Each structure stands twice: as C-alpha cells, then as structure tokens.
Amino acid sequence: MLKGHQTWVFPSKPTILATGTVVGPFEGKGPLAEDFDLIHGDLWMGQDSFEKAEQKMLEEACEIAIRKAGLQKQDIQFFLGGDLLNQIISASFAARTLAIPYLGLFGACSTSMEGLALGALMLENKAARYLLCGTASHNAAVEKQFRYPTEYGSQKPPTAQWTVTGAGIALLGTKGKGPRVTSATIGRVVDMGISDPFNMGAAMAPAAVDTITAHFRDLGVSAQDYDLIATGDLGRVGHKIASDLLIKHNLAIPENIFTDCGMLIYHPDQPVQAGGSGCGCSAVVSFGHIFNRMKKGELKKVLLIATGALLSPLSYQQKESIPCIAHAVAIEHIQ
Amino acid sequence: MLKGHQTWVFPSKPTILATGTVVGPFEGKGPLAEDFDLIHGDLWMGQDSFEKAEQKMLEEACEIAIRKAGLQKQDIQFFLGGDLLNQIISASFAARTLAIPYLGLFGACSTSMEGLALGALMLENKAARYLLCGTASHNAAVEKQFRYPTEYGSQKPPTAQWTVTGAGIALLGTKGKGPRVTSATIGRVVDMGISDPFNMGAAMAPAAVDTITAHFRDLGVSAQDYDLIATGDLGRVGHKIASDLLIKHNLAIPENIFTDCGMLIYHPDQPVQAGGSGCGCSAVVSFGHIFNRMKKGELKKVLLIATGALLSPLSYQQKESIPCIAHAVAIEHIQ
Numbered sequence: 001m002l003k004g005h006q007t008w009v010f011p012s013k014p015t016i017l018a019t020g021t022v023v024g025p026f027e028g029k030g031p032l033a034e035d036f037d038l039i040h041g042d043l044w045m046g047q048d049s050f051e052k053a054e055q056k057m058l059e060e061a062c063e064i065a066i067r068k069a070g071l072q073k074q075d076i077q078f079f080l081g082g083d084l085l086n087q088i089i090s091a092s093f094a095a096r097t098l099a100i101p102y103l104g105l106f107g108a109c110s111t112s113m114e115g116l117a118l119g120a121l122m123l124e125n126k127a128a129r130y131l132l133c134g135t136a137s138h139n140a141a142v143e144k145q146f147r148y149p150t151e152y153g154s155q156k157p158p159t160a161q162w163t164v165t166g167a168g169i170a171l172l173g174t175k176g177k178g179p180r181v182t183s184a185t186i187g188r189v190v191d192m193g194i195s196d197p198f199n200m201g202a203a204m205a206p207a208a209v210d211t212i213t214a215h216f217r218d219l220g221v222s223a224q225d226y227d228l229i230a231t232g233d234l235g236r237v238g239h240k241i242a243s244d245l246l247i248k249h250n251l252a253i254p255e256n257i258f259t260d261c262g263m264l265i266y267h268p269d270q271p272v273q274a275g276g277s278g279c280g281c282s283a284v285v286s287f288g289h290i291f292n293r294m295k296k297g298e299l300k301k302v303l304l305i306a307t308g309a310l311l312s313p314l315s316y317q318q319k320e321s322i323p324c325i326a327h328a329v330a331i332e333h334i335q
Numbered sequence: 336m337l338k339g340h341q342t343w344v345f346p347s348k349p350t351i352l353a354t355g356t357v358v359g360p361f362e363g364k365g366p367l368a369e370d371f372d373l374i375h376g377d378l379w380m381g382q383d384s385f386e387k388a389e390q391k392m393l394e395e396a397c398e399i400a401i402r403k404a405g406l407q408k409q410d411i412q413f414f415l416g417g418d419l420l421n422q423i424i425s426a427s428f429a430a431r432t433l434a435i436p437y438l439g440l441f442g443a444c445s446t447s448m449e450g451l452a453l454g455a456l457m458l459e460n461k462a463a464r465y466l467l468c469g470t471a472s473h474n475a476a477v478e479k480q481f482r483y484p485t486e487y488g489s490q491k492p493p494t495a496q497w498t499v500t501g502a503g504i505a506l507l508g509t510k511g512k513g514p515r516v517t518s519a520t521i522g523r524v525v526d527m528g529i530s531d532p533f534n535m536g537a538a539m540a541p542a543a544v545d546t547i548t549a550h551f552r553d554l555g556v557s558a559q560d561y562d563l564i565a566t567g568d569l570g571r572v573g574h575k576i577a578s579d580l581l582i583k584h585n586l587a588i589p590e591n592i593f594t595d596c597g598m599l600i601y602h603p604d605q606p607v608q609a610g611g612s613g614c615g616c617s618a619v620v621s622f623g624h625i626f627n628r629m630k631k632g633e634l635k636k637v638l639l640i641a642t643g644a645l646l647s648p649l650s651y652q653q654k655e656s657i658p659c660i661a662h663a664v665a666i667e668h669i670q
Contacts, residue, residue, distance in 0.1 A: 002464070077340065078521060087646065087647035089650045092660075103440075106423045106427075114439070121456070122456065124460060126337060129337070145649075187436060188430075188435065189431040189437055310423075310427035314421050314480075315386070315428070318386065323428055325430075
C-alpha cells in the first residue's frame with residue numbers, strides 16, 4: 001500500500017457515497033452557492049456563540065451526508081474530525097452529539113484531506129464499513145482567536161485571507177456509487193520562516209509544492225494524469241508562489257487545470273483580499289463544488305491538496321514562524 | 336479487521352520495536368524514575384519557554400526511540416503526534432524538526448493510544464514500514480493554559496491532578512522483536528455534565544468504562560484475559576469511580592490487575608493531590624514502565640486505556656461541560 005516514501009495507494013478504491021456541506025451567508029452569496037446543501041442566513045445560526053455555530057454546522061453536515069447516503073447514524077462506525085479552534089472543540093463537541101466512536105485530528109486547514117486519507121486507509125483495511133470525515137471553520141470564531149475579533153474592524157493587508165464559514169463532511173463506504181479515493185500523499189512540515197498570520201498563502205505554498213512533488217514522484221505520475229489539481233486555501237498570493245515554485249521544479253501544472261479552493265469560493269467583488277481560507281474552505285469546495293462536478297461527469301480524475309498552517313495564537317505571540325503542511329488525496333469517478 | 340462496533344483486530348500484530356521516554360525533574364523523583372530514558376534536571380531544559388521545552392522533550396523521545404531500535408530517521412515513514420497545547424504546537428514543531436511526513440492528532444490525554452491504534456492500523460495495512468507515535472505534556476505549559484500559571488501559587492482541591500512533564504514515543508514496525516499490538520478499541524465521546532477542570536478524573540471515568548465495556552463486548556474477552564489493565568490518568572478519584580461503575584456493569588476488574596498511570600508515576604508523599612495527568616502521563620508510564628515490565632517478562636498481556644478530557648480553555652470559559660474520550664490498545668509479549 002505504501003508507494004515511495006509517503007504515498008498510500010488504495011486498490012479497493014473506497015467510495016465517497018455522499019457529502020454534506022453547510023455554509024454561512026457570505027459564502028451563500030459566492031459563485032458556488034448552488035453546490036452547498038445548506039446556507040445559513042446569519043452567522044449566529046440560532047446559537048449563542050460563534051463556536052457553537054461552528055459545531056452546529058458540523059453536526060448538520062454529518063446529518064445531511066448520512067441522509068443523502070440513505071443510511072442511519074447507527075450504520076456509521078467512526079467519525080474523523082478536527083477544526084481550527086483551540087483543542088478542536090467543534091469536532092469534539094459534535095462527536096459528543098453524534099455518539100459515534102471518534103478520532104480527533106489536527107491539521108489546521110489540511111484537516112479535510114488528512115481525514116479523507118485516514119478514512120480511506122481504514123476502509124481499505126476493512127477497519128470500518130462506513131465512516132464520516134470532515135471539518136469546519138467559522139469566520140467570527142477563528143478570526144477572534146488567530147487575529148482580532150471582527151467587531152474591532154481592524155484593517156488587513158492585501159495578502160490576508162478570509163476565513164470561510166462552513167462545514168464539509170464526506171461519508172465513505174467500501175461499496176456503492178460515487179467518486180472513489182485512489183491514493184493519498186501525507187505531507188511533511190515545511191517552514192520557510194514566514195511568521196505573518198496575514199500572509200498564510202505565502203507560508204503554505206512551499207508545503208503544497210513539497211506534497212505535490214512527492215505525489216508525482218511516489219506514483220510516477222504527472223499533472224497530465226489529472227483533470228483538476230486544486231490546493232486548499234493558498235489564495236491568489238499563495239497560488240502564484242506555488243505555480244512559480246512548480247515551474248522552478250520543472251513540474252509546471254497547466255493553468256487551466258491548476259486552481260485553489262480559496263480562489264473559487266468568493267466572487268471577485270467580495271472583499272476577501274487574497275481569497276478564502278480556514279478548515280472549511282477546502283472542505284466545502286472539495287465536498288460541495290468539486291464533488292458535484294465529478295458526479296456530473298465534468299471531471300474524472302482530481303488531485304486535492306489541502307494546505308494547513310500549523311500555527312497557534314501562542315506560537316505567534318512567542319514570535320515563532322509558521323510550520324505548514326499539505327496532504328493530497330486523488331479521487332476518480334469513472335461512470 | 337473490524338470486530339463488533341468499534342474494535343480493530345490486528346492479525347499481523349505490529350511490533351513496538353523501541354520506545355523513548357523523557358521526563359522532568361519532579362517525575363525523576365517518582366517511583367518510576369528508572370524506567371525513563373532521560374530525566375531533565377530543570378523545567379526549562381535549556382529553552383526560553385515551557386512550550387519549547389515540551390517540544391524539545393518530544394524531539395528527544397523520538398531520537399531515543401530511533402536510536403534504541405537501531406534505525407535512522409530516514410527509515411521512518413510517518414510521525415503521528417499530538418499534545419495538549421493550543422493547535423498541538425509541540426507535535427507540529429517537533430514534526431518540523433523531524434521532517435518526517437506527519438499526521439497531527441488531538442485526543443488530549445488519550446493521544447498516546449489514539450496514535451498507537453492508528454499506527455498499528457497503518458502497519459497492519461502495509462501503509463508504513465516504520466513509524467513513530469506519541470505525545471508530550473509540560474506541567475508549566477499546560478497549567479498556565481488550562482488553569483493558572485504555576486507561579487501564581489493558586490490552591491487546588493484534593494480532586495485536582497498534577498500535569499506530568501514528559502514525552503513518550505513508541506516506534507512501531509512490521510517485524511522485529513518486542514511487545515506486539517493485537518487490538519484497539521476506539522472510544523466514543525462521553526460527557527456526564529462535569530465542568531470542573533479540577534476534577535478531571537470524575538469527568539473521564541465514565542469514558543474509560545464505556546471503552547473497556549466496548550472492548551470486552553466486541554472481542555468477547557474479560558478482565559481475566561489480561562495481566563494488567565491500566566487507565567491513562569484518572570488518578571485516585573477517577574479510578575475509584577471507574578472501579579465502582581465497572582462493578583455496577585457486572586464487569587468488575589480485580590484490584591490486583593486494575594491500575595491507573597496517574598496513580599503510578601508519583602510517590603504518595605509527592606504533593607500531587609489525586610495523581611498525575613496530562614498527555615505525557617499515560618505516554619511515559621505505558622512506554623516506559625509498562626513496556627519495560629513486558630520486556631522483562633513480568634507482564635504478558637496488558638490493556639492500556641488512555642483517557643482524554645476534550646475541553647479547551649475557551650469551552651471552559653463559555654461554561655461548557657467536559658466531553659471525554661478513551662481509546663484502548665491491547666498489547667502482548669510472548670517471549
């Protein structure tokens with residue numbers, strides 16, 4: 001199953017039977033609105049804190065995925081989740097509500113693909129019949145933790161990104177219809193010394209390139225083997241850096257197939273600076289928009305590379321640079 | 336591989352080839368001092384923050400385990416780690432130093448067994464040849480985050496526990512000599528409404544009992560099948576509650592084989608109230624003391640149940656109760 005240094009190949013090709021995506025009002029005004037299952041009209045979502053709203057989205061996304069797969073909660077053996085809040089409370093509290101055996105993950109914005117990779121590994125090994133994996137972020141909860149409460153109205157530089165309010169869940173099974181997970185590349189931590197939490201794209205781009213390079217090398221494939229290669233949330237600034245680095249490595253990816261979830265989720269006139277970010281960004285774009293395009297037959301083979309900035313408010317205050325990581329998952333859907 | 340609802344059986348029995356344990360000065364004065372590989376003389380460990388000291392212990396424990404196994408860093412495919420600090424920075428920064436592909440986990444004090452279970456699953460599936468898993472905690476770093484900086488000298492009730500300063504790492508491989516992982520039970524989140532971070536043992540005891548019950552049920556085994564059953568860090572208060580709950584469930588575990596890592600690590604005259612806690616507690620006791628007893632032939636079959644309190648300083652401030660979890664791993668060593 002291990003190919004090369006860090007890639008898993010899944011001969012049984014575990015299936016993504018259904019997904020559930022839930023977003024906030026701002027994402028509901030973006031170009032991908034039709035790809036989301038549930039759009040909330042306000043940021044509070046009937047809760048008395050933004051943290052509880054984040055938890056609620058995650059629970060709703062799980063319920064939607066279970067319902068769309070025609071299953072019951074009791075059919076699911078495991079929930080693999082995580083988020084950006086201290087001690088991943090959204091995922092842990094959602095796991096309490098679900099009451100399904102739970103594996104807590106932390107990969108910051110790479111959590112969606114960390115969960116999908118580990119979930120596929122579990123199914124490949126018959127360690128589960130069905131499982132849920134996914135993550136969430138909430139703009140107001142994350143901003144106040146990592147930067148400033150949004151109510152302060154503090155200004156942001158053009159390199160800053162907008163934390164997506166959203167939760168994305170995938171329900172995986174060993175059989176059934178749907179896009180199938182064929183391989184996954186687990187990333188190393190890469191840190192080029194950037195310490196500015198308003199420039200995550202630049203910090204994360206080298207990690208994305210490291211994992212893409214490893215994926216191509218381990219499997220002996222190239223960009224031409226995919227219809228779409230989408231990073232998680234590099235935004236416009238990080239996407240440019242990643243593209244340039246790949247050209248330097250002689251691994252240039254054609255522009256028409258190389259994109260970034262953080263560039264897709266908002267309209268150009270939505271004031272999000274360099275694009276979207278947050279755990280929910282790659283989760284809702286991958287499990288909403290890209291998943292739907294695969295189901296429609298528009299895309300057959302995609303490579304998703306979720307990128308995570310593994311900083312904490314504490315490490316930032318202690319003037320540490322930002323360690324970054326990226327995990328890649330290849331999905332194919334041959335109808 | 337899945338047995339019953341939530342238990343994995345590993346027919347290939349992945350081997351714990353070596354372990355590395357590093358502790359602080361206070362743990363070095365406890366009854367298990369001889370079982371630890373490295374005892375630091377002070378809490379700073381040559382670093383300029385307690386957080387960096389925690390990271391350093393984790394890196395040292397990895398190095399020790401690799402050296403004891405007679406391997407090189409390049410032989411190791413993956414590092415599965417986590418800790419208690421916000422956004423698990425000790426593990427992520429240690430992963431940066433190691434430069435080994437990294438899967439970040441969060442299970443609070445259950446992280447040691449979450450990592451061991453997932454690591455065994457990966458080896459069972461030939462998804463790795465060698466991997467490292469483990470966790471760390473540092474008394475001064477964790478106390479200031481979850482309760483008060485220790486320098487404040489705030490008083491604690493008798494139910495409080497003492498966060499262990501220590502890092503424990505296991506190096507797993509598919510072949511070689513050493514205790515072998517035979518099964519693992521992944522826990523559900525259990526929350527009985529306790530919200531007092533000075534009474535973690537009481538909060539976590541029902542989760543430990545839930546997982547032990549599931550383990551016995553899924554595998555059709557009982558306490559008599561083990562020479563030792565050790566929970567992670569319930570301390571004296573939680574251990575009594577867990578024992579009583581198991582009696583109620585008609586699953587009483589004989590006193591001579593039922594213990595808790597948090598009760599073993601300190602002498603009765605060390606002023607730790609109800610016992611030890613923290614990610615490092617079960618990690619250093621399991622991978623140090625219990626691992627050594629197995630290697631000496633004193634114990635053949637053990638069940639380790641690491642218990643985690645999945646609270647965050649934020650959820651506590653928002654008056655939430657404490658969701659808890661426990662993951663169990665069965666290890667046997669037949670020489």
